[in-house]
Amino acid sequence: MRNRIYMAEPEEFLCRPTAEDEAFRKTHTRSGCSYLNLCERFRLRERNYVTQYAHIYFTRLEKMRPYLENAAAREWAQSVAGNEVCVKNVKKRLLEAEVGERCCIIGTLFKKMELKPSILKEISTSHHLLSQPPRAKLTSSSDQLVVEDSSQRFPLSGNIPSPHLVTGVLVALLGTAMRGGVFEVEDYTFAGLPSREESVETEEQEEEERYVLLVSGLGMGSSWCDQLSLEMFVDYVTGQLGGVSDQRFCSSLVRVIVAGNSITPETSKNAERQEKKPHARFQTRNYSADTVEAVKEMDNFLAQLTSCVPVDLMPGANDPANYQLPQQPLHLCMFPRARATGRLSSLTNPYHTVIGGTVFMGCSGQNVDDIYKFSSLTDRLEILENTLQWRHMLPTSPDTLNCYPYQDQDPFIMNTCPHVYFCGNQPSFQSGRITGCDGQSVLTICVPSFDLTHSAVLVRLRGGESEVQEIEFGTSLSHAPNPHLEAVLKMQKEGEEKGEGDGGQESRIEGEMTLLHLMDDDDDD
Amino acid sequence: MTSLDEHGGRQIRPGKIFSEDHNKPAVAVTPRSEERVLEEFDLDYAFGPSNGISRLMRWERAQRLCLNPPEEVRRIILQHGSDSKYNERYVESAASSYNSLSCISLYCSLWNRHISGIK
Numbered sequence: 001m002r003n004r005i006y007m008a009e010p011e012e013f014l015c016r017p018t019a020e021d022e023a024f025r026k027t028h029t030r031s032g033c034s035y036l037n038l039c040e041r042f043r044l045r046e047r048n049y050v051t052q053y054a055h056i057y058f059t060r061l062e063k064m065r066p067y068l069e070n071a072a073a074r075e076w077a078q079s080v081a082g083n084e085v086c087v088k089n090v091k092k093r094l095l096e097a098e099v100g101e102r103c104c105i106i107g108t109l110f111k112k113m114e115l116k117p118s119i120l121k122e123i124s125t126s127h128h129l130l131s132q133p134p135r136a137k138l139t140s141s142s143d144q145l146v147v148e149d150s151s152q153r154f155p156l157s158g159n160i161p162s163p164h165l166v167t168g169v170l171v172a173l174l175g176t177a178m179r180g181g182v183f184e185v186e187d188y189t190f191a192g193l194p195s196r197e198e199s200v201e202t203e204e205q206e207e208e209e210r211y212v213l214l215v216s217g218l219g220m221g222s223s224w225c226d227q228l229s230l231e232m233f234v235d236y237v238t239g240q241l242g243g244v245s246d247q248r249f250c251s252s253l254v255r256v257i258v259a260g261n262s263i264t265p266e267t268s269k270n271a272e273r274q275e276k277k278p279h280a281r282f283q284t285r286n287y288s289a290d291t292v293e294a295v296k297e298m299d300n301f302l303a304q305l306t307s308c309v310p311v312d313l314m315p316g317a318n319d320p321a322n323y324q325l326p327q328q329p330l331h332l333c334m335f336p337r338a339r340a341t342g343r344l345s346s347l348t349n350p351y352h353t354v355i356g357g358t359v360f361m362g363c364s365g366q367n368v369d370d371i372y373k374f375s376s377l378t379d380r381l382e383i384l385e386n387t388l389q390w391r392h393m394l395p396t397s398p399d400t401l402n403c404y405p406y407q408d409q410d411p412f413i414m415n416t417c418p419h420v421y422f423c424g425n426q427p428s429f430q431s432g433r434i435t436g437c438d439g440q441s442v443l444t445i446c447v448p449s450f451d452l453t454h455s456a457v458l459v460r461l462r463g464g465e466s467e468v469q470e471i472e473f474g475t476s477l478s479h480a481p482n483p484h485l486e487a488v489l490k491m492q493k494e495g496e497e498k499g500e501g502d503g504g505q506e507s508r509i510e511g512e513m514t515l516l517h518l519m520d521d522d523d524d525d
Numbered sequence: 526m527t528s529l530d531e532h533g534g535r536q537i538r539p540g541k542i543f544s545e546d547h548n549k550p551a552v553a554v555t556p557r558s559e560e561r562v563l564e565e566f567d568l569d570y571a572f573g574p575s576n577g578i579s580r581l582m583r584w585e586r587a588q589r590l591c592l593n594p595p596e597e598v599r600r601i602i603l604q605h606g607s608d609s610k611y612n613e614r615y616v617e618s619a620a621s622s623y624n625s626l627s628c629i630s631l632y633c634s635l636w637n638r639h640i641s642g643i644k
Binding site for chain 1 (some may be wrong): 570571573574576577580582585586589591592
């Protein structure tokens with residue numbers, strides 16, 4: 001295992017303990033930590049699916065309007081050399097922007113993309129017309145950016161990076177409306193990072209070192225699941241691995257956050273294949289769905305972990321939770337053994353807690369994956385930082401990312417600034433630090449998928465100055481990269497090269513399908 | 526405010542319906558009925574879409590977003606009870622939309638029969 005936050009003392013490792021060794025006889029107690037669960041705002045009480053999605057866009061715009069006005073005043077009040085035109089000319093509605101007048105408008109962006117999957121194209125498959133082959137990126141050079149609010153819309157041109165932006169982002173634009181209906185953009189700004197609430201527990205942080213472990217994409221129930229890495233992970237966290245200093249270190253690990261995709265996507269595809277084969281009744285008597293087996297494995301895994309550390313479990317895209325965001329907590333009846341320990345908390349998918357005075361916010365990766373498909377950005381950390389700048393965790397919902405049709409609120413707008421902002425199930429580990437205009441700094445983390453990289457992320461809790469490090473539970477003797485990860489990254493690269501606007505041939509971009517092809521010895525139907 | 530079009534029918538203009546001194550008309554006008562007040566609240570798009578949301582909820586949403594919805598609307602809705610038809614948008618009752626759709630399909634089928642010569 002490679003590590004940097006601490007160094008294990010090599011003399012102690014694998015040495016027989018001596019009788020005088022005080023350190024050996026000492027039992028390490030895991031540190032306690034304050035914990036505040038703020039995921040209640042993502043819980044759905046009554047489900048009303050009759051409403052349209054227009055309400056959520058209206059609420060989003062009206063809620064963010066004051067933030068955007070402040071951002072516009074901050075950015076442009078000084079730059080226009082004493083001219084107060086911009087600040088006074090913040091238009092309440094797009095309808096008020098007159099032709100030839102230099103003004104500031106606030107609205108929601110919409111990107112017209114011809115390759116965006118639409119329900120009409122899905123219906124066309126029933127008429128045996130060719131549907132679109134799956135691509136990694138759905139951008140093309142003909143994408144057109146439009147700003148709109150409840151009164152009207154303006155196509156945009158000028159100084160705005162339209163390949164990088166996606167539908168649903170709120171923006172304040174400085175420019176002029178031209179004859180012909182186009183808005184010529186001189187400058188643009190977003191709402192920026194939210195302000196930070198005063199943290200109450202700064203004194204407690206300086207006393208002792210505390211760590212949180214983030215892991216995602218465990219992929220239980222898959223045929224290529226590396227059991228050894230998972231066992232190493234559990235043994236490390238429960239203090240059964242390494243020397244005395246490792247155990248001392250692990251006693252300061254206060255929480256493990258499992259950021260989604262604990263079940264492999266293979267189980268749902270297997271279930272689809274099984275359903276298509278007609279089975280006689282006597283053949284299905286002892287047949288149990290793959291998902292059930294995977295959930296049992298997950299229960300065993302969690303029971304081992306929760307025997308000595310509190311665990312927060314988030315649902316992901318492949319987990320047996322609802323499809324729409326916010327994903328509701330996985331029901332604890334699926335994990336009877338882990339639930340009995342009382343240390344398992346099942347939480348919602350956009351995640352928001354305060355652990356030891358450090359505010360954690362994050363998602364299981366659906367937001368970043370969706371923005372990756374619809375913008376030309378390739379760096380996932382940059383996408384994550386952009387969602388912070390846009391001050392919205394899921395800007396592409398409800399357009400391309402399915403979300404609940406809220407009528408009177410948009411809970412994905414960030415009201416407070418987190419200390420640690422993460423997203424799970426990414427192809428590799430990345431981290432960065434981003435600073436807002438009030439001096440608030442946020443640690444951004446892309447948590448890698450465990451079934452591809454066999455690594456987890458360790459965060460040292462220090463409020464705004466938290467540090468992060470990747471811990472790899474590699475099982476190969478050489479430091480050869482994981483062949484499955486290679487295959488996935490290669491597929492994604494090919495998908496990016498192909499994904500620009502041409503109707504290509506059938507190409508399987510989905511990483512897990514490639515892995516099935518490599519590993520599957522059974523006959524497919 | 527409402528105005529009369531060339532045929533003498535009352536015409537509602539969308540946009541800023543509730544002017545600042547609407548309680549002091551310059552010319553004597555007939556007092557607006559309660560339904561009219563609620564319809565104008567529905568059509569004012571400053572308070573957001575009115576489709577598929579009850580009027581009371583839309584009013585409360587506008588209040589929370591500091592859009593200053595008129596108090597009169599809330600008073601009228603609560604006076605008649607939040608379960609009454611005053612709380613629903615006047616177009617969006619399921620029965621009326623079903624009837625209009627079924628009428629349209631009936632007319633289409635009748636027209637098809639007519640042009641294909643079936644008696």
